[in-house]
Amino acid sequence: MHNHYIINNTLEFHPATSTLRDLHDPNNVVVLNYPASRCLLLLINRQGNIVTQHEVMDIVWEQSGMQVSLNTYYQNISILRKGLKKLGVVENLIVTIPRIGLTLASGTQVKKLVADNEVEIRHDHANAIHEQEDDSMSPGLTIETQHAPGDTKLFPPAQKASLRVLAHRLSIKQISSLILIIFILLTLFMAFAIGSDNATNHRYFETYSASISHGECRVFLSNNIKSKADKDKALSYVNRFERSCQNYPWLYISHFPMLPRTSIIRCDKPMSQHNTCISDYFFESNK
Incomplete structure (x- = not known):
């Protein structure tokens, strides 16, 4: 039996192959390393709860007989975030609770699917995520656009309208996040x-x-x-x-x-x- 997961109806996660795939672009596949994949699976299995740093390190590494530093924990969470970024996930799907641990963002939808046979995913064009890659994206939203030389129009009207809709959706999420932060502080x-x-x-x-x-x-x-x-x-x-x-x-x-x-x-x-x-x-x- 092979369990895999659909996240927010946009991503497909296969723990057995440590892969993330964009459902809207099946050729866009990201290959995580094994610890980063295990971290994501643990957050999915504990959705709605905070998973402490100690629990992550114990379940992902120590129960397999490996002793790692806190720096290794941070590196693998960074790898996981980069994998999501490469698939176009702009929202902060993995929420860090400072000095405590991690949790999936409030409102994240996860559907568990079970297949009799392991699903084969071609890796011809897959992206392998490494820690040394650029990690300039901040936890908040960053919108980057590239323009041809001499192009002075930053956003066309249609794109401005899309951004306004996105900003409205983000404001709702920010309100929910604020309520969550207040509760966490308490x-x-x-x-x-x-x-x-x-x-x-x-x-x-x-x-x-x-x-x-x-x-x-x-x-x-x-x-x-x-x-x-x-x-x-x-x-x-x-x-x-x-x-x-x-x-x-x-x-x-x-x-x-x-x-x-x-x-x-x-x-x-x-x-x-x-x-x-x-x-x-x-x-x-x-x-």
């Missing part, structure tokens, strides 16, 4: 509080009330989760962490009333002790 603030001062953390989390013990999971809810409906919604996430509760049994669940987001902090020890924690958050549909 989550980072909580995570920073956890790591910086355990005594302060203990006092902060004293406001959380013990809710249930589910297997090895010990669940605490923030004091802003009051109604039965909110409690049931918060507790519905516990099943996702049954296995990880063997190592991180203390779960602290928060909900932000102004944002459709739920934060779950999982710790190996209670907040009253020196501990190690992992922060997860979940997007909730407005429908």
Whole structure:
């Protein structure tokens, strides 16, 4: 069986061959190296969640017996971004959460397809991506145009109209990104509080009330989760962490009333002790 993925109805990703292909131009194929391909597959499998730097390095390299530096991690994410750029992806599909990790951009559509036989992709004109190539593109949008000598008209009217439509679409994405950034900052603030001062953390989390013990999971809810409906919604996430509760049994669940987001902090020890924690958050549909 061969799994492959359609991304935003424009890209076809084949993990088995480490290739990306433009669906609108089948001859436009990019060959990634194996680690960069594994990074993309991991982000797809964990869509909607932040994948930490530690998790990427562990799953992509360390579980295969390889010890690599953080620089190798950055190089392979750069290779992945360059591959997407060569296929004409101008939006920031791979979002970096500074000092935390990576996630797929909000709204990214991924369709998983399964074939009985591995799909053969010709590499006659494929682009192989290397780290030493130019990496001048910034995380934001850069529109580059080439003009013949003496051509003084930068954008013809039809292209200006297209750019206005593109700018409108980007403004909507920027609003969504701003909401995401606000939520991430709130989550980072909580995570920073956890790591910086355990005594302060203990006092902060004293406001959380013990809710249930589910297997090895010990669940605490923030004091802003009051109604039965909110409690049931918060507790519905516990099943996702049954296995990880063997190592991180203390779960602290928060909900932000102004944002459709739920934060779950999982710790190996209670907040009253020196501990190690992992922060997860979940997007909730407005429908």
